[in-house]
Amino acid sequence: MTLDVVTGWPLFAGLVVVTGAVTARWFLIGGDTALSDPVRRDIHRSDAARLGGLGSALLIAGLAMFFARQLIEFRDPWSPWLADARLLMGTAWGRTWGVAAAASILLAAAFAAARRRPAFWWLAQPLVVGLSAFPALTGHAAGSVDRRSLLIAVDILHVASAGVWIGGLAAVLWVDRSFRRSTGDTSTLAPLVAAFSPVAFAAVLVLIATGTVSSYVHLPPIDRVPFDPWSRLLAAKVVAVAAVLALGFHNLRTHTAASWPDRGQGESNLRRSSLVELLVAQFVLIITALLVRTGPMSG
Numbered sequence: 001m002t003l004d005v006v007t008g009w010p011l012f013a014g015l016v017v018v019t020g021a022v023t024a025r026w027f028l029i030g031g032d033t034a035l036s037d038p039v040r041r042d043i044h045r046s047d048a049a050r051l052g053g054l055g056s057a058l059l060i061a062g063l064a065m066f067f068a069r070q071l072i073e074f075r076d077p078w079s080p081w082l083a084d085a086r087l088l089m090g091t092a093w094g095r096t097w098g099v100a101a102a103a104s105i106l107l108a109a110a111f112a113a114a115r116r117r118p119a120f121w122w123l124a125q126p127l128v129v130g131l132s133a134f135p136a137l138t139g140h141a142a143g144s145v146d147r148r149s150l151l152i153a154v155d156i157l158h159v160a161s162a163g164v165w166i167g168g169l170a171a172v173l174w175v176d177r178s179f180r181r182s183t184g185d186t187s188t189l190a191p192l193v194a195a196f197s198p199v200a201f202a203a204v205l206v207l208i209a210t211g212t213v214s215s216y217v218h219l220p221p222i223d224r225v226p227f228d229p230w231s232r233l234l235a236a237k238v239v240a241v242a243a244v245l246a247l248g249f250h251n252l253r254t255h256t257a258a259s260w261p262d263r264g265q266g267e268s269n270l271r272r273s274s275l276v277e278l279l280v281a282q283f284v285l286i287i288t289a290l291l292v293r294t295g296p297m298s299g
């Protein structure tokens with residue numbers, strides 16, 4: 001169990017954060033928002049690239065631990081580790097992992113370059129989209145006998161929309177914090193939140209729709225659900241997601257700029273409650289790290 005969380009969380013959190021950085025670049029910073037002042041926009045984009053760099057580091061660490069875990073489970077105690085690692089890399093799983101590992105290192109380089117040369121965002125974005133397929137190609141979706149392509153497509157959309165919502169929220173807080181630091185406390189929270197809310201709303205709809213399809217396919221017959229560890233984990237996940245959604249809705253309702261009698265106080269309240277929302281979302285990722293390692297009874 002611990003090994004599943006220690007290997008699963010960094011991978012999922014890394015994917016969520018790099019997706020959040022790309023979401024910030026394309027949806028939150030620029031366009032017709034109050035953030036389109038070129039100087040401010042370039043600072044924000046560079047900050048978003050820095051966040052992407054952090055996410056890539058988490059992703060590389062997660063992928064390395066994923067490989068170590070897979071090797072531990074794969075290995076023949078009588079043969080040398082290196083021989084087993086070579087054998088593992090020769091499998092379909094190993095090849096998928098190899099491509100993901102190379103892509104995540106290239107992504108880290110793309111984000112580092114994008115801090116000064118915005119053109120590298122055009123390299124970072126397809127890499128992020130491609131890496132969002134790694135969980136589907138190495139998890140239950142790829143292992144399904146029937147409806148395999150549907151489940152893989154649904155899973156990729158699910159992971160991407162989770163990244164846009166939770167990663168986007170992380171990017172809002174990160175870009176605002178970086179800007180306050182570089183400008184001596186001028187906040188951009190209100191315009192960032194205004195740009196983020198419709199994007200988050202759309203991502204949540206896709207997330208719930210894809211999660212429901214994937215749940216429907218994997219869930220065992222109803223009479224077996226109470227005895228199925230996978231179903232119990234899914235129930236725990238849905239409860240944790242409901243908590244994140246409730247916090248998000250509360251933030252949206254109570255912390256809009258219009259409701260701030262004292263702007264400074266309003267912004268710090270929003271920062272704090274958004275951080276709580278982000279922390280609770282980590283429980284969703286931790287439960288998911290256990291969920292994908294538990295075989296649904298339906299299989």
Ligand code: HEM
Binds near residue numbers: 162284
């Ligand atoms: C904050 C919200 C959510 C986040 C961050 C999230 C994240 C994820 C991630 C990263 C995966 C792993 C994909 C894989 O390894 O194949 C996943 C799988 C899954 N999620 Fe979600 N998800 C969220 C909400 C939901 C909701 C609302 C549902 C149900 C309605 C759901 C149901 C599932 C199912 C069934 C799977 C596949 C599990 C498996 O392959 O064993 N998720 N989710």
